[in-house]
């Protein structure tokens with residue numbers, strides 16, 4: 877099923893990884909949740925570029941005041 881919001885979502889998506897789920901947020905969240913991760917949009921640009929989307933990385937950045 878096509879996502880009616882895909883193009884609109886892609887315009888605000890900060891993910892730099894080449895991925896077929898870009899703009900299909902339900903698939904993106906589901907994929908990363910299954911891996912104990914968060915989607916790119918939870919991370920600031922510098923952290924997003926590392927592709928470390930783990931919850932541990934998110935908590936570390938939060939504790940460092942970077943989020």
Ligand code: SF4
Nearest residue numbers: 891893895898904916
């Ligand atoms: S955050 Fe992950 S699933 Fe979502 S578009 Fe980027 S690489 Fe793909």
